[in-house]
Amino acid sequence: MFKKILIANRGEIALRIIRTCKEMGIKTVAVYSTADEHSLHVKFADEAVCIGPAPSKDSYLKIPSILAAAEITNAEAIHPGYGFLAENAEFSRICAEHDLKFIGPSPQMINQMGDKATAKATMIKNKVPVVPGSDGVIDDLDEAKKIASDIGYPVIIKASAGGGGRGMRVVQDEDGFEKAFRTCRSEAETAFSNPAVYIEKFVVDPRHIEIQILGDQHGNVIHLGERECSLQRRHQKILEEAPSPVMTPEVREKMGTAAINAGKAIDYEGAGTVEFIVDKDLNFYFMEMNTRIQVEHPVTEEITGYDLVKEQILVAAGEKIDTKPLKLRGHSIECRINAEDPEHNFRPTAGTITSFNIPGGHSVRVDTHAYSGYRIPPNYDSMIAKLIVSAPSRDEAIMRMRRALEEFVIEGVKTTIPYHIQLMDDPNFQSGNFNTQYLEKSFTFTPDKN
Template sequence: MFKKILIANRGEIALRIIRTCKEMGIKTVAVYSTADQNSLHVKFADEAVCIGPPPGRDSYLKIPSILAAAEITNAEAIHPGYGFLAENAEFSRICQEHDLKFIGPSPEMIEQMGDKATAKATMIKNNVPVVPGSEGIVTSIEEGKKIAKNIGFPVIIKASAGGGGRGMRVVQSEDKFEHAFKTCRNEAESAFNNPAVYIEKFVVNPRHIEIQIMGDQHGNVKHLGERECSLQRRHQKILEEAPSPVMTPEVREKMGQAAVNAGKAIDYEGAGTVEFIVDKDLNFYFMEMNTRIQVEHPVTEEITWCDLVEQQIRVAAGEEIEMKPLKMRGHAIECRINAEDPEHNFRPTAGEITSFNVPGGHSVRVDTHAYAGYRIPPNYDSMIAKLIVSAPTRPEAIKRMKRALQEFVVEGVKTTIPYHLQLMDDPNFQSGDFNTQYLEQHFKFKP
């Protein structure tokens, strides 16, 4: 087992990793930008190294600075968290070259799943259901139109190197295809320095359901059930829960096996998430694989009693995962608490938190790096906390979440807490009748 791990990340996920390391008896090294010098992950790590000014490109994305921090502190391994360098194949490769264990998959695994077209081709070869569409990159408007007509409109054009909702265009008819194709390629080139796009059938009103998997260095891959992630704005998740309110045992078994097949197809190591879109009849199709820990991993932890970060570390150290049958208990919900103003189109609200009271009580968990007096920097993602609750049933979990949200007091900046409180009272949310378009098309926040 490792004696010291450097966490190449910031905020709540860095603190989350530090907590597990402490319980495992592993020393930790935090890295931080000058904007994060007062963040809790810096305070609670055993050692902390400043790696640059606030912009991510000059600090958390600056590989030489992170490697230098690992070298001067004698760290043996690096945990990348999520975001920043977590799915950067080159970073994984450089860690290997410097005898640092990257707590995550190999560069080859990241490359295979990071390119969406390659990932889709891999899934097809391994009997994982995929959305009908192009077999790979589409290079011309004529080719794209032909494919679109064969599978039927509407279709969606996606950047092969895309993510976060960028480089995507839904096309309803042939006459709008050319403009959308050119726009998507230009956006992909600008955002990802890669203009490659592919085409898929657009599934109307789908759900977004993902399967958590874990693989080790001995060829074992298992899944830990699903997470419901359909409640989104601008392709960004707002709330996640486990299990999905529409899942059946039969579909869970099929989807879980498909996710395991996806992991085995690339000899996957570490924590990964296989994401599916699911239609109204619970037909599911592979969307993408995230080769890292997810923001929403706590809901899986709460219903499986499995510390996913601990499993990541143990797998990286060469241990085998336990292949016990999946056991889930109860229901868990996570609300992302962002420093955003829902009254003004979710405008980010960086600044000083003057008052900060986190909820407590039975089966209430708060993952956060913030506190009263903490100044939220404008340079990073606006999420300041994750509120997670669990209960024996979904209705009980919703009641508990509502109570916890009422206790959660953040003053000095606007947050999404009022938005989540209204969502708890929404009849369609309570009944589980929603899809990925629900929040933007049907749910209206009332100031």
């Protein structure tokens, strides 16, 4: 087992990893930018090294600085968390070259799943259901038009190297195809330095459901059930829950088997998530695979009893995963608490928190790096906390979440807490009647309601 791990990340996920390491008797090294000097992950790590100024490119994305921090502290492994360098194949490769264990998959695995067109081809080869579409990237406009016509409109054009909704267009008919195709390629080139796009059938009113998997160095791959991630704004998740309110045992088994096949197809090592798009009849199709820990991993932990960060570390150290049958217990919901103003189109609200009261009570968990007096820097993602509750049933979990949200007091900056409170009261959310378009098309936030 490792004696010392460097966490190449910041905020709540860095603190989350530090906590598990302490419980495992492993020393930790935090890295931080000048903007994060007073973050809790810096305070609670055994050692901390400043790696540069506030901009990510000069600190959390600067590989030489992170490697230097590992060298001077004699760290044996690096945990990348999520975001930043977590799915960077080059970083994984360089870590190996410097005798540092990258707690995550190999560069080959990251590359195979990081390019969406390559990932789709891999899934087809291994009999994982995929959305009908092009066999790979499409460069020629006339060929692209023919494929779209053969699939049948509406279709969606996606950047092969994309993410976060960039380089993506839904096309309803042939008249709008050429403009959308050229726009997507241009956006992809600008955002990812790669203009490659591919085409898929657009699934109307879909749900976004993902399966958590674990793979070890001995060829074992298991799944830990699904997470419902359909409540999104601008392709960004707002709330996640487990299990999905529409899932059946039969579909869970089929989707879980498909996710395991996806992992085995690339000899996957570590924690990963296989994401599916699901239609109204619960037909599911592979969307992408994230080769890292997810923001929403706590809801899986709450219904399975696994510590996913601990599992990541054990796998990286060569341990075998436990292949016991999956047992799910109750229901868990996670609300992402962002420093954003829902009254003004979710405008980020960096600033100093003047009051910070964390909710408590039975089965209430808060993952956060914030505190009263903490200054939220404007340089990074706006999420400042994750509120997670668990209960024997979904209805009870919703009631517990609403109560916990009312107890969660953050003053000095605007947050998404009022938005989540109204969502808990929404009849369609309560009944599980929603899809990926629901928040933007059907749910209305009333600023003065709370």
